[in-house]
Amino acid sequence: MEVVGFRDRFVVTVTKADGTDYRESEQKSPFGPQLKGIAVVQPDGPSFTINGHPISFDMRVGPIISLASIYDIEKQKSRRLLYKAFISELFVPYMDLTEEWYYRTYFDVGEYGVGLSAVSLEPLRDCPKNAVFMDAFVVGQDGKPINLTNIFIREVRYEVSLVVRMVSAVGNYDYIIDWEFKQSGSIVAKVGLTGLLEVRGTKYTHKDQMREEVYGTLLSENTLGSNHDHFITYHLDLDVDGVANSFVKNKLQTTRVIGSPRKSYWKVVSEKAKTESEAKTNLGSGASELLVMNPNKRTKMGNNVGCRQIPGSAAGPLLSDNDYAQIRGAFTKYNVSVTPYNKSEQWAGGSYADQSQGDDTLAIWSHRNRNIGNKDIVVWYTLGLHHAPCQEDFPLMPTLSSWFELRPTNFFERNPDPRDGVLLVCSINGHVSTCYWLTKRAHMEHATAGLMQKVANIRATCCVLIGSHDKVA
């Protein structure tokens, strides 16, 4: 490599050291007294056991959740909810147009590797004492394996859910990636943002001095925090009670009535998306409920078996379509896209994100407008956060979280009782995990026998049981 040029555009005052120290030992909270310690105690030990390596890890995306199924006690069989899910891309465009910053439009998954940036979790700090820590391996630049210790945890909370957590430090940002399995059968995907803001030097020491666009907030003397976005695009290969599924938008429609004491009511109008273009959705734009349903399976009441997607905060890109950053990140234009399963379509930002010109992204594939009705479909869900920094974000950023939930809907015949529930996770060949939910209403031994038969049938190498009942594995 050779330095072919050097340009020193201007000199910026060196940031004052006062109040800018990132080290924990230098942090002083402005609020209240120090908190006392807290401990999670399980005197009889954890309610789960682990054999082998039930969660899969990937250098590019980090944790991969596979074959999440619910064991239906009444039907005596496991019913699939999710075939495979992971964060496909994480697009972080900055809104700073200065010469040194305009190109900062990061693809944290494709360019950096969220798995590659995983950091070791500290017991009693990043998770409770009863969590189980697992290692991961990545390939070093010399081709040799590197062992990353304490990358995954499994954690039991008071409401008894199972959390698969990984923390990835991508450059200046830390992303806390959680997959939470609830006893109700719901899966909650959550991402927490913390770490350090990307800041730049400035001559300004007070807001009143600024007469030009500075693309952000003055956080400290001579320190600007630039406005930017975080778009986290999930690849959700849902198989709701079978491979063939359809995507449905439920709209709540106000209906006027005459000849009734009431003047209006609302009703649910369901629209089944037949093609990719019909499925594209921006949250908050009419469709109040998004559903992946199995058109071939119905409950005894005749409702189609489904899985609802309950959104958390929703945001979309504000850049113009012809902005080069947005051409590369065009897959963030819709909060939800649906494609027919295609083995080669895994990476929303393109296979080679760092060289991408935007011609191999989800936005391009979905232009083909393929048929998605009653097919093996993949839902692409983009969580968006606009981030205009504030002084509390500096020097260390308090965690900012967003999430969405995949909730079984008309999946069961009645409300499953979470108090008596148990959750079973098992893996096949150390790569994929299956999550089962059981209730106490039927005989546990019977359920366990049926379940273990099922586990044996799929040649599971590992089982984990969590909850209020006896261990299975």
Ligand SMILES: [Cu+2]
């Ligand atoms: Cu941010």
